[in-house]
């Protein structure tokens with residue numbers, strides 16, 4: 001999905017941008033599964049995001065060098081998919097779907113509720129860095145609308161009260 005609201009962060013990642021030996025081995029496994037190295041890019045970017053939390057310019061360049069791909073190609077993939085963060089997000093990244101099924105079942109109201117509750121808008125982060133919020137397109141759970149995802153966990157058939165209870169229970 002193209003991100004119509006994307007922005008680039010100038011924040012730097014602290015520390016060296018290098019995968020550990022274990023992560024490099026995982027990356028090699030990815031590469032071995034595909035006939036072309038290029039096909040391993042998305043999984044490798046995901047591995048990088050899991051490690052550093054987001055994909056800075058430096059991280060994207062590291063991945064390009066690691067896979068022998070052009071920086072432009074890596075940047076193109078990283079910027080096209082909204083699941084790759086181009087700036088640091090909160091500890092809990094709350095993604096609320098407002099696409100058609102969710103919209104018809106209250107997804108927009110849910111998104112507006114979290115905007116008010118967190119005091120932030122799309123792809124913004126609370127000042128304590130605990131939450132970030134993203135209005136997302138269909139996440140493939142239309143039959144369970146409305147839904148949200150917090151980091152990689154899906155929550156479905158939500159009401160504002162049940163969504164609040166989920167957020168309140170986060171450690």
Ligand code: FES
Pocket residue numbers: 097098099100101102103137138139140141142143145147
């Ligand atoms: S429309 Fe919301 S998950 Fe598909």
